[in-house]
Amino acid sequence: MRVFRRCLAIVALLGAALFLTGQYVTPWPNILLIRGLFHLGAAHASAGLEEHVPHGLIVRKALRYDERDPEALLDIYRPETLDPQAPTVLWVHGGGFVSGTRHDLSNYTRILAGQGFAVVNIGYSIAPGSTYPKPIRQVTKALAWLVEHGAELGIDPARLVLAGDSAGAQIAAQVANLVTAPGYAKALGIASPIAPAQLKGVLLFCGLYDLDAFDEESEGVIAWFAKSMNWAYSGSRDWRAVPGYELASVARALTPAFPPSFITVGNDDPLRLQSVLMDEALRAQGVRVDALFYPRGHVPPLGHEYQFDLDGEAGRLALARAVAFLRGL
Numbered sequence: 001m002r003v004f005r006r007c008l009a010i011v012a013l014l015g016a017a018l019f020l021t022g023q024y025v026t027p028w029p030n031i032l033l034i035r036g037l038f039h040l041g042a043a044h045a046s047a048g049l050e051e052h053v054p055h056g057l058i059v060r061k062a063l064r065y066d067e068r069d070p071e072a073l074l075d076i077y078r079p080e081t082l083d084p085q086a087p088t089v090l091w092v093h094g095g096g097f098v099s100g101t102r103h104d105l106s107n108y109t110r111i112l113a114g115q116g117f118a119v120v121n122i123g124y125s126i127a128p129g130s131t132y133p134k135p136i137r138q139v140t141k142a143l144a145w146l147v148e149h150g151a152e153l154g155i156d157p158a159r160l161v162l163a164g165d166s167a168g169a170q171i172a173a174q175v176a177n178l179v180t181a182p183g184y185a186k187a188l189g190i191a192s193p194i195a196p197a198q199l200k201g202v203l204l205f206c207g208l209y210d211l212d213a214f215d216e217e218s219e220g221v222i223a224w225f226a227k228s229m230n231w232a233y234s235g236s237r238d239w240r241a242v243p244g245y246e247l248a249s250v251a252r253a254l255t256p257a258f259p260p261s262f263i264t265v266g267n268d269d270p271l272r273l274q275s276v277l278m279d280e281a282l283r284a285q286g287v288r289v290d291a292l293f294y295p296r297g298h299v300p301p302l303g304h305e306y307q308f309d310l311d312g313e314a315g316r317l318a319l320a321r322a323v324a325f326l327r328g329l
Helices: 002-018 028-052 101-113 134-150 167-180 182-186 211-217 220-234 272-284 314-329
Strands: 057-064 073-079 086-090 116-122 160-165 199-205 261-264 289-292
Touching: 002 134, 002 182, 002 220, 028 101, 057 101, 073 101, 086 134, 086 167, 101 116, 101 289, 101 314, 116 134, 134 160, 134 167, 160 167, 199 314, 211 220, 211 272, 261 272, 261 314, 272 289, 289 314
Parallel strands: 086 116, 086 160, 160 199, 199 261, 261 289
Antiparallel strands: 057 073, 073 116
8 A cells, every 4th residue: 555655765764864875784783674664464364353253263372383382372263064065274573574473363363263264373573683585495394294184173184275475475375386396395304294295375465476576576665675584584785695595586487286275465555566576477378367456547546465454355355265265275
């Protein structure tokens, strides 16, 4: 939304005041500004969802999926009665790789669970404290843990769906690609914890899938954000030279084995072209895609993470389309 761009402009000006000549040596000040902005946006979106959260769900919170990792926690929401054919959705939260927690998605994942699914809300480490590809490793460990404990959790490990919003959509897409493309997994150095047949689909909301293209197509404050994010997530200001970081541009590494996908983005989202690019790349590989896009002139303008506004018609449609996609798997 336009508010998102205005807020980014404000924090960019603050960043410029901190780095008068632009010769800074750490991404931390920029990242702290971005985190402040994203925290406000996430809190606002979560509060707006409160009235839509269903009652009567079975809730299991703060389950540790890796005993050696203090940040490896997840929550599980499911209806009291769950159709045995319903897939389990593993949701990866957004935040530009540098912000956000699983708590930001608590309300939305509960709403999705209320539609008849088990939904796993995964926490992971963020940059600059942790860098690429740690979140990818963490999500694969969460997958392995869920498969191991599926029976006691009431989860069918043969019917899994990866989902994510914003940066979480990129992480979900990368994990889906390593599960279904052995060569990609080998290049990443991360083994798939499940067989490709266990992963039935992917939900991708407002994500970024080609980090090179995002940097190149951005201008002004969005370019400032792209550079700060890539520096923090890669661990280097010269992020294009970091070995293996090119694999984060998952849209360039897809295969026909990628799972059926639902993809959506708002017409006024700074990441709109990223979803268009991913949609085209998926279709070029022959992957089944259900895309929900809006014309550039759509009113009201739909900004980043528009799907979390369930008081709006577009947000309700995005949820309905995602639910229909899941039920059709």
